[in-house]
Amino acid sequence: MRVSSLLAVTVLAAGLATVSVANAQLPSAPSAVREAENQAKTSPAPTPVQPAPSAVQPTPASQPPATTTPKTPSAAAQPEPPAADAPAPTDTPLTTIRSYVDEVNVIFTVTDKHGNFIKDLTQADFRVLDDKQPPRQIISFLRETNLPLRVGLLVDASSSIRDRFKFEQDSAIEFLNQIVRPKFDRAFVIGFDTTPEVTADFTDDAEQLSHGVRMLRPGGGTALYDAVYYACRDKLMKSGTPSGPVRKAIVLLSDGDDNQSRVTREEAIAMAQRAEVIIYTISTNSTGYKEKGDRVLERMSEATGGRAFFPFKAEDVANAFSEIQDELRSQYVIAYKPPKFVPDGSYHSIDISVANRKNLTARARQGYFAPKP
Secondary structure, eight states, rough: OOOOOEEEEEHHHTTTOOHHHHHHHOOOHHHHHHHHHHHHHOOOOOOOOOOOOOOOEHHHHHHEEEEEOOHHHHHHOOOOOOTTTSSSOOOOOOEEEEEEOEEEEEEEEEEOOTTBBEEEEOOEEEEEEEETTTSSSEEEEESSSSOOOOEEEEESSSGGOOOHHHHHHHHHHHHHHOOTTTTTTTEEEEEEESSSSEEEEEEEEEEHHHHHHHHHOOOSSSOOOHHHHHIIIIIGGGOTTBBOOEEEEEEEEEEEOOOOOOSOHHHEEEEEEEEEEEEEEEEESSSSOOOOHHHHHHHHHHHHHHHHHEOOTTTHHHHHHHHHHHHHHEEEEEEEEOOOOOOOOEEEEEEEEETTTTEEEEESSSEOOOOOO
């Protein structure tokens, strides 16, 4: 699915070096920027520390955590000086052509009052509202059960979730083995405590994914919002395919308690909406009743069109993974032109309902952000 997108065509003169600036182009969380400014006023400059190459290290507070790429010996070596007769490099101006596509794509599911998925509805069965107004035009409507999947498994590895950790690892591995189809779907694994760590990067290899889950060890604090923000911005936002749309989702195992993040819950949700990611949450709370963290998980799921699961018994965790798998294969896609299109970065609400069928419920993300100039 694709929310109004910015298309850029850049013309480079021959010989101009290519530099990756993906992270610099992505938005920073306002709360993290404020934290950085406050720290700059009240704290001395920290002594730089060389990060471990195998872990995901936190960036300065104006940016959420990002993956640290180990340097190879050749990359770490100093470049040789240019030859004396080599021509001096010249700056070549870049020509950028920009256009905006005023089209909103929404993936959603429909269930009856018993939670069963309804897969045989038509476009005429649905009512779509954008900021409480009907769209200018419905461009397309599809019953999509076979879109390529891009799935991020985020596992809370903080000390607060030790009780069922082994069982949850086993259930997660079984889920990834069943849902990822070779040469079609791709997934990655992130464990997080005080910082997120990618233990298995995007792959369709079941063995690599299983190994990534097995590497996780509980311990430390909880930076849940940072992990979601990072997974959406640095992994899933860039995970489209040249051949067409993909279905992007996060499956989050956590108790919902956060005590380390530099971004807020709402900033993490906003980044998921920008990246068009559905968040499914599985609570690790085993007390038998919902706690504050469970309400956090519900909020993140509802805002992005996902679901929150509360398997109070360990054996119910596998059932939650199974339901998520069914849902990812039982969705509709609708594309429309919004009633008012202004590329100003503003937020717009989405409401999709089933007309004249009160016993059916449509579940979709609650809104999207227009592109910025």
